[in-house]
Amino acid sequence: MARIVGIDLGTTNSLVAYMKDGKPCVIPGRSGRTMVPSVVAMTDNGLIVGDPAKEHLTRSPDRTVYSVKRFMGRGLADVQGELAYFPYSLTEKGGVIRIKLGEKTYSPPQVSAMILKELKQRAEAHLGESITKAVITVPAYFNDSQRQATKDAGLIAGLEVLRIINEPTAASLAYGLQEKTQGTIAVYDFGGGTFDISILKLKNGIFEVLATNGDTHLGGDDLDRRIADLLLHEIRAGHHVDLNAYPDHMQALRLEAERAKIHLSDNLKTQVAIELPDGTSRFSRELTRDQLEASVMDIIERTLAPCRMALKDAGLTPADIDEVVLVGGSTRMPFVRHRVQELFSKQPHWEINPDEVVALGAAVQADILSGGTTDMLLLDVTPLSLGIETMGGVMSSVIRRNTTIPASAKEMFTTYVDGQTGVDIHILQGERELAKDNRSLARFRLKVPPLPAGVPRIEVTFLIDANGILNVKASDMRTGQSQSVEVKPSYGLSDSEVERMIEDSFKFAQEDVTARKLIEARLEAGALITTTEKSLSEGSRLIAPDTLASIRAAVAALASAKDGNDPKAIRARMADLEQAAKPLSVAMIDDSLKRSLQGKKVTEVT
Ligand code: AMP
Numbered sequence: 001m002a003r004i005v006g007i008d009l010g011t012t013n014s015l016v017a018y019m020k021d022g023k024p025c026v027i028p029g030r031s032g033r034t035m036v037p038s039v040v041a042m043t044d045n046g047l048i049v050g051d052p053a054k055e056h057l058t059r060s061p062d063r064t065v066y067s068v069k070r071f072m073g074r075g076l077a078d079v080q081g082e083l084a085y086f087p088y089s090l091t092e093k094g095g096v097i098r099i100k101l102g103e104k105t106y107s108p109p110q111v112s113a114m115i116l117k118e119l120k121q122r123a124e125a126h127l128g129e130s131i132t133k134a135v136i137t138v139p140a141y142f143n144d145s146q147r148q149a150t151k152d153a154g155l156i157a158g159l160e161v162l163r164i165i166n167e168p169t170a171a172s173l174a175y176g177l178q179e180k181t182q183g184t185i186a187v188y189d190f191g192g193g194t195f196d197i198s199i200l201k202l203k204n205g206i207f208e209v210l211a212t213n214g215d216t217h218l219g220g221d222d223l224d225r226r227i228a229d230l231l232l233h234e235i236r237a238g239h240h241v242d243l244n245a246y247p248d249h250m251q252a253l254r255l256e257a258e259r260a261k262i263h264l265s266d267n268l269k270t271q272v273a274i275e276l277p278d279g280t281s282r283f284s285r286e287l288t289r290d291q292l293e294a295s296v297m298d299i300i301e302r303t304l305a306p307c308r309m310a311l312k313d314a315g316l317t318p319a320d321i322d323e324v325v326l327v328g329g330s331t332r333m334p335f336v337r338h339r340v341q342e343l344f345s346k347q348p349h350w351e352i353n354p355d356e357v358v359a360l361g362a363a364v365q366a367d368i369l370s371g372g373t374t375d376m377l378l379l380d381v382t383p384l385s386l387g388i389e390t391m392g393g394v395m396s397s398v399i400r401r402n403t404t405i406p407a408s409a410k411e412m413f414t415t416y417v418d419g420q421t422g423v424d425i426h427i428l429q430g431e432r433e434l435a436k437d438n439r440s441l442a443r444f445r446l447k448v449p450p451l452p453a454g455v456p457r458i459e460v461t462f463l464i465d466a467n468g469i470l471n472v473k474a475s476d477m478r479t480g481q482s483q484s485v486e487v488k489p490s491y492g493l494s495d496s497e498v499e500r501m502i503e504d505s506f507k508f509a510q511e512d513v514t515a516r517k518l519i520e521a522r523l524e525a526g527a528l529i530t531t532t533e534k535s536l537s538e539g540s541r542l543i544a545p546d547t548l549a550s551i552r553a554a555v556a557a558l559a560s561a562k563d564g565n566d567p568k569a570i571r572a573r574m575a576d577l578e579q580a581a582k583p584l585s586v587a588m589i590d591d592s593l594k595r596s597l598q599g600k601k602v603t604e605v606t
Pocket of ligand 1: 012013190191192193219220221258261262263265327328329330331332333354355
């Protein structure tokens with residue numbers, strides 16, 4: 001099986017990892033750095049990605065794109081709040097955002113694909129083989145269209161995305177938490193520009209997201225800005241110069257602030273030094289860890305309220321959390337770890353590099369998918385059957401419950417009424433026999449040309465991918481016309497609801513089967529009455545009056561049984577009618593044979 005890599009496609013940085021001798025490891029670039037800044041720049045010499053593109057951020061901001069992840073799968077209306085943060089210009093085409101980069105515009109998946117291509121090439125150079133398959137991580141709160149956009153980015157980059165997995169799940173996999181098989185995990189992800197908290201439930205080796213919360217504009221950058229502001233203030237007071245008027249010095253100031261912050265994670269004090277615009281003087285001061293903590297404390301406290309909310313949403317207290325996992329570069333700060341530990345009263349996991357932990361977990365998942373890790377089973381199954389409503393309000397299952405995903409299945413359907421011009425495809429989820437007792441997922445209509453009942457052939461395909469996204473396609477086999485819809489069947493469905501739906505299917509099994517049998521018998525009886533009456537209108541002259549009378553009596557008996565509630569009685573009257581109508585069909589066949597023979601003679605004579 002071809003190698004599958006794991007990719008963390010991040011807002012600020014992206015990484016690619018693979019499994020080497022049973023251990024996940026991140027692939028470095030030529031410079032030895034493992035992180036590729038998620039930045040794309042259009043230069044006179046073409047597109048560049050990563051570290052060299054980052055250098056263009058201040059030089060040519062109108063031709064440089066960063067944080068594209070914030071726009072994946074979104075429309076312009078969704079991101080109005082974001083626009084204030086970004087210098088680059090956005091438009092919309094067909095509901096999809098377009099980002100201007102130089103003279104051209106690109107969709108967010110196209111820009112993300114440029115970053116993915118860089119990671120793909122990095123992996124190919126390192127491993128000396130072509131890489132075409134990947135697992136990509138996304139935030140747990142990403143909706144279907146954001147996940148789909150991520151898959152599209154993979155496709156554009158020449159990568160088949162075998163699975164999209166949640167970042168907190170990946171981090172938990174990197175720590176091997178799935179081996180515990182049960183438990184509740186809090187994943188605290190504090191990066192450069194975003195903060196996420198996710199509460200996961202692990203049950204039988206499968207992770208489920210119980211709650212997510214966070215702040216999409218809170219991260220290490222805010223800490224840097226706070227330190228830079230402090231220094232700016234002191235420079236203004238001591239040297240009577242406002243660095244705000246000097247963009248290059250401001251940039252240097254921010255970098256120095258970040259350097260000092262990082263240094264103070266491992267040291268108790270550091271020396272800060274800034275060249276001043278006059279070219280001869282310098283500002284310098286000592287900064288201690290205590291001073292840093294005092295000045296950024298309120299920013300770090302802002303991460304705790306979302307944690308408490310997520311716990312509340314999951315119906316849990318800190319004591320219910322079995323494991324805490326730290327993700328993101330900013331969790332290297334001792335004060336952050338300390339506050340997280342206090343909140344959950346638990347020592348968090350931080351042994352694995354917090355910048356790499358998500359990519360490493362993606363590599364673990366990739367290895368599971370490629371069959372490399374056989375002692376860990378991370379199977380996803382459809383908890384409930386998926387199907388469509390057919391005539392009479394009956395559920396017809398297409399993918400049965402407990403099918404391992406990804407899965408696909410096809411069924412052929414037809415029309416019940418002559419001249420029908422469309423078929424309604426109503427997608428259902430559940431175990432009950434009648435459509436009304438199941439969960440309605442989506443509906444759409446496929447147009448068909450008017451034809452006699454039973455003639456159109458409509459193929460309905462269900463395809464549920466590894467991420468649980470269901471695509472239903474209905475195609476008219478005669479015209480080639482098709483229509484499709486995509487839904488996430490697990491959306492808004494709790495464990496207890498799944499259990500209730502399955503229990504109900506047992507509880508009402510007898511009633512349901514009887515109801516279904518009655519509906520089916522009535523439908524077939526209706527169809528038999530219609531065809532018999534059609535035959536009578538064409539062929540009554542061919543049969544004896546008493547045969548005609550007995551057929552009419554059998555039709556009347558069936559019609560009255562059809563109004564009753566006994567499927568057995570309906571079936572018995574159908575058999576009676578078929579018996580009574582036999583002479584009519586025999587007479588009609590004879591008659592048509594005779595006529596075709598006569599027709600033949602005429603042809604021969606002429
Ligand atoms: P990420 O988005 O996960 O790559 O995190 C990047 C953020 O982590 C940036 O704001 C960095 O300044 C910050 N960071 C990286 N290393 C450290 C460190 N040792 N101490 C504090 N913050 C750090």
